[in-house]
Amino acid sequence: MRWLLGATLLLILGIVLQLGLLVYAMYVLLGVMLLSRYLSREWIDTLRAERDCSRLTAEIGQKVAIIVNITNQGKLPIPWLLLEDAVPRQALVQRPPRISLDGKRMGILQLGPGSQKSLLYQVTFHMRGYYQLGPLLLETGDLFGLHRRFRVATKPHYVLVFPKVLPLQGYDLASRRPIGEVRLSHRLFEDPTRISGIRQYIQGDALNRIHWRATARTGSLHCKVYEPSCIAGATVLLDFHQAGYSERAEPLRSELAVTAAASLANAVYQMGQQIGLITNARDAAERIREEGAQHDFRTRSLALDTVEMQGRSERLRPVMVETRRGPEQLIRILETLARAELTDGLTFAQLVVEATSRLPRDATVIALLPHVPPETAIALGSLRRRGYAVTVLLLMYEDEDFAEAMGRLIAEGLDVRRIESEAAIAEVCSARLVQT
Numbered sequence: 001m002r003w004l005l006g007a008t009l010l011l012i013l014g015i016v017l018q019l020g021l022l023v024y025a026m027y028v029l030l031g032v033m034l035l036s037r038y039l040s041r042e043w044i045d046t047l048r049a050e051r052d053c054s055r056l057t058a059e060i061g062q063k064v065a066i067i068v069n070i071t072n073q074g075k076l077p078i079p080w081l082l083l084e085d086a087v088p089r090q091a092l093v094q095r096p097p098r099i100s101l102d103g104k105r106m107g108i109l110q111l112g113p114g115s116q117k118s119l120l121y122q123v124t125f126h127m128r129g130y131y132q133l134g135p136l137l138l139e140t141g142d143l144f145g146l147h148r149r150f151r152v153a154t155k156p157h158y159v160l161v162f163p164k165v166l167p168l169q170g171y172d173l174a175s176r177r178p179i180g181e182v183r184l185s186h187r188l189f190e191d192p193t194r195i196s197g198i199r200q201y202i203q204g205d206a207l208n209r210i211h212w213r214a215t216a217r218t219g220s221l222h223c224k225v226y227e228p229s230c231i232a233g234a235t236v237l238l239d240f241h242q243a244g245y246s247e248r249a250e251p252l253r254s255e256l257a258v259t260a261a262a263s264l265a266n267a268v269y270q271m272g273q274q275i276g277l278i279t280n281a282r283d284a285a286e287r288i289r290e291e292g293a294q295h296d297f298r299t300r301s302l303a304l305d306t307v308e309m310q311g312r313s314e315r316l317r318p319v320m321v322e323t324r325r326g327p328e329q330l331i332r333i334l335e336t337l338a339r340a341e342l343t344d345g346l347t348f349a350q351l352v353v354e355a356t357s358r359l360p361r362d363a364t365v366i367a368l369l370p371h372v373p374p375e376t377a378i379a380l381g382s383l384r385r386r387g388y389a390v391t392v393l394l395l396m397y398e399d400e401d402f403a404e405a406m407g408r409l410i411a412e413g414l415d416v417r418r419i420e421s422e423a424a425i426a427e428v429c430s431a432r433l434v435q436t
Contacts, residue, residue, distance in 0.1 A: 036142035039076070040149045043140045046074030047081070047111075049153035051134055057160045058125055063102075064159055068119040068136055072111035081109045082139040083119060086156070088131055094251065098127040127255060128163040130284035130339040132156050158285075163255075163262040163337045166426050197225045233274035233363040235323045236261050236333075237355070239348040240281035240340055244370035249397070257368050257395050258337050260425050264366060265337075269330040274363055276323025277333045280351040281340035283319050318351055323360050352379040356386075364389045368419075370396070372405035381412025391415045393428065 008030070014022035047070065054065040068085055072078055085105040091098035103121030111117065123133065134156035141148035198211045201221030214222040238261050245254050261277065268275040319340070321333050346354065348369065359365060365388050367380055372394070384390045392409050396402040397420055409416045417428050 032144065033146055036144060036146045040141045040147040042074060042076060043078045043081075044138060044149040044151050046072060046076075047078075047138055047140075047151070047153065048073050049136050049138070051085075051136065051154045051157065053133060053157040053159070055159070056157065057162065059162055060125060060128060060164055062161075063122045063124045064133070065122050066105070066120070066133060066157075068154070069116055070109065070111065070118070070136075070138075071116040072113060075113050077113060078111040078140060079143055080140060081111060083107050083109065084137045084139075085119060085121070085134055086137060087123065087133060091129070091131065096126065096251075098125070098129060098251075099131065100124045100126065123159075125159070125161045127251065128161045128258060128338045131159045131161065133159060160335060160338050162334050163258045164422075165266045165334070166259060166263040166422060168263055168267045168428070169426050192226055195224050195226060198222045199225050233276075233323065233325075234264065234268050234366050235276040235278060235359055235363050236264055237348075237351065237365060237367040238277065238279035238281065238337075238340070239351070239367070239369045239376075240279050240342055241347055242342045242344045243347070245342055253370055253395055253397075254342060256419065256422065256425075257370065258340060259422060260393060260395070260419055260428075261368055262334055262337050263425050265330060265333045272325065274323050274325045274360070275329055275333065276360075276363070277319075277321040277336055278351065278355045278358070279319050279336075279340060280343065280346040280348060281319055282343035282345070283336070284339040284341050318346065318354050320355070320358060322358070323363050347375070349373075349375040349379040352376075352383065356383070359383075359388065361387060364391060366390075367392045369394055369405070371401070372408050374408060377405075377408035377412050377414075380409065380414055384413055391417065393417050393419050395419050 008026075013019075014026060049071070050069045052067045052069075055062075058064055066085065068083070070081070070083065083106060087099070087101065087105060092101075101121055101123060103119075105119060105121045107119055109117050123131075125131070134154055135152050136154045138151045138153050139148060198214050199222065201210065201215075201223050205223050209223040211222045211224045238257060240254070240257070265275050265277065319336060321329070321336055348367075365380075365383060367390065369376065369392060372392075380390055380392065392414050394402055394405055394416060396405065396418060402418055406416050406418075419425055419428060
């Protein structure tokens with residue numbers, strides 16, 4: 001725009017001062033600029049692109065192949081075209097990297113009328129996550145560099161990489177007593193299908209508790225005594241607040257937490273019991289940004305900012321997978337864990353307050369914690385005093401931190417276990433997680 005304004009002013013000046021050579025030169029310059037502007041717009045508008053992704057779900061270590069086809073549907077040749085297929089920059093620069101690339105996702109091409117060329121590359125996923133591949137950024141312009149045009153072509157693909165699931169050792173699958181199944185030490189819940197005995201009638205007892213045969217035989221009212229119910233299955237509470245995950249231990253500690261949660265969920269699911277998940281993590285799917293997919297941009301940086309996923313989410317609600325049985329339950333939990341990201345939203349204590357009404361009382365609460373501030377210990381202790389069976393798994397490396405956290409939790413009467421490596425995940429169930 002500045003070039004055009006400057007050339008117009010010089011042209012007016014040449015006409016006023018009757019400078020023929022300057023007027024001629026400005027006419028030529030304006031003609032070249034207008035022609036360049038037209039050609040750059042024509043070239044960018046006649047380009048069509050298609051992307052093919054070999055799969056949309058993957059396991060850690062698997063590869064996904066990406067093929068991008070570019071076609072010039074216009075009648076004019078395109079002298080140069082710069083292609084760049086967007087991938088998550090943070091996933092590449094992180095150490096260790098979450099993904100690696102094999103092949104070229106960028107290239108400079110020449111396209112004749114009606115011709116087509118392709119880009120082919122592979123993405124290897126080293127960690128679980130929710131990854132945006134694409135869209136494709138196109139850049140072209142005139143040969144003089146006076147005008148450049150940028151466009152975002154093709155919709156992105158989103159690949160879900162499931163977390164690692166480890167087999168847990170230390171319990172018999174045939175026993176029907178997996179993680180989280182214990183007999184309550186007090187009769188908060190009773191099973192009306194199992195009678196353990198009879199007792200004298202106490203004022204206020206419900207009529208449906210009266211044992212009529214014993215009453216008729218003895219001549220005084222007697223009531224049935226039921227067996228206390230058993231807790232079956234588990235609800236996993238995962239703390240994914242940034243305050244508990246120091247940068248020097250990342251991403252190892254957060255990945256360890258997700259692996260532990262996925263392994264526990266798999267073990268309980270394999271027993272045919274109910275399983276659920278509640279976390280204060282951010283759901284990566286909520287950061288998707290697709291606007292501007294077919295827009296024309298003036299600068300490359302603006303186009304790149306548009307194609308990337310959002311970097312923040314202001315979510316202040318727990319991410320929940322309801323505790324229940326079912327063939328799809330484990331998949332839902334694994335998908336949720338795959339998309340989980342650290343957040344500075346809800347603290348774990350706030351998460352417990354928000355989620356208490358959604359916690360079933362017939363399932364053990366298993367809390368996965370990277371650190372234990374006093375308010376977290378108090379919140380879990382409050383759950384135990386309300387009748388929930390609570391177990392805490394601490395994701396800690398340093399002995400001093402573990403001793404301090406364990407002291408706070410034991411003071412609340414909670415069962416505490418430690419996970420410091422993937423090997424510890426497999427052995428955490430060598431004994432029952434929850435004390436009777």
